[in-house]
Amino acid sequence: MRPILLALAATLALSLPARADNVTVAVTAIVEHPALDAARKGVLDVLTAAGYKEGENLKFVFESAQGNPATAAQIARQFAGDEPNVIVPISTPSAQAVVSATRDIPVVFTAVSDPLGAQLVKNMEKPGGNVTGLSDMSPVAEHLALIKEIVPSAKTIGYLYNSGEANSVSLLAVLKADAEKAGLTVVESAATKSAEVQGAARALVGRADAIYIPTDNTIISALEGAVAVSEESKLPLFTADTDSVSRGSIAALGFNYYDVGKQTGEIVVRVLKGENPGEIAVKTAAGSDLVVNKAAAAKMGVTLPQSVLSRANKVIE
Structure with a gap:
């Protein structure tokens, strides 16, 4: 009976969805307003769909800088010390603060119009280092x-x-x-x-x-x-x-910023599954x-x- 039981267990294991490992995703924004809030929700919804569920195997942390660059820098340093699996800065000021605070923790920025001008990456196709993300350059x-x-x-x-x-x-x-x-x-x-x-x-x-x-x-x-x-x-x-x-x-x-958040979330999932952010091209948000x-x-x-x-x-x- 043992071989049959083992075979049955293997079959059940293959049929069940894989459970994602416990992870922490830390999100920060320079300020709270509808567009940035929608982006954050889009990120969380994609994580949930990928099997990372808040309160179960996902710790989803959010901090707002309340419009203060000094506070953004403080939050970035705090996140760097906490060592989450991925940091997601929303907006250019928050992204600049986070990129300055860590060279090791994966960073996936979003709602940044000009990643090159903001000196977040040196190359859009091959950003290198620990950083990638999504640009929302306006038409x-x-x-x-x-x-x-x-x-x-x-x-x-x-x-x-x-x-x-x-x-x-x-x-x-x-x-x-x-x-x-x-x-x-x-x-x-x-x-x-x-x-x-x-x-x-x-x-x-x-x-x-x-x-x-x-x-x-x-x-x-x-x-x-x-x-x-x-x-x-x-x-x-x-x-x-x-x-x-x-x-x-x-x-x-x-852009619909909820969709921008979802596109960002897809990149975050790739990083959580083991891809090197520095090898993921910085994308420009789709849709208008x-x-x-x-x-x-x-x-x-x-x-x-x-x-x-x-x-x-x-x-x-």
Whole structure:
């Protein structure tokens, strides 16, 4: 009977799903806002689907820096000391802090527009070392085309950003180059912390025909202040991330950040299963949704053209 029992046990073992080993994944973000929160959820959901279940064989740790770079550095050092299996920094400032804090623990960053400019990796195809991740570089030329389609009279674009965030500085260079090709002028207004966002938006009134906000965590964390200025002054406001449209911007053409998180989670699973992060190419997020807000447009004195409404993935009334 023993050979039969052994054969039966082997058959059962093959038919049962493999149980993932106990792992710790530490996640940090420079600040909490809908886009970054959605990315974090996407990572967790992919881990769960791969057999890493929180409370069973997965310890999923999250820390927010609350918009403070010094706190981001402190969190990075704490994570490095805790030695999790993988660290997932969400946003450029958090990624820079984590990459500076460890050379040994695998790092999979996400929601970073320019990994090369932020000096996270030296090569996108072969990052080397302990780092890889996912870029969310915005399709800036398409954003400008959308703004022109909705506000045909626009000649000057106000760029509202944090001048201390490498991601936003890189995007500014891209914006200026694409704006010149489109016959547009860019006017800058900077806010280095969330309390300054409303004032920086007000500084664009009378100087710009529309406001464009990139995937800047400082600005987006205080978006409502900029929206209030735009509604009061009838200055159309556009964002690069789609999660901000429901909070009052007119439109955005960009990534679904839950999907960005899922794509990041797939890389994390590869690392947990033994792949070297330095040998995994840095990818650019896939997919692009058009989300528009009719109520916000009306408050800012804009009527959305049917050409935009007809191709939108989501219309907020």
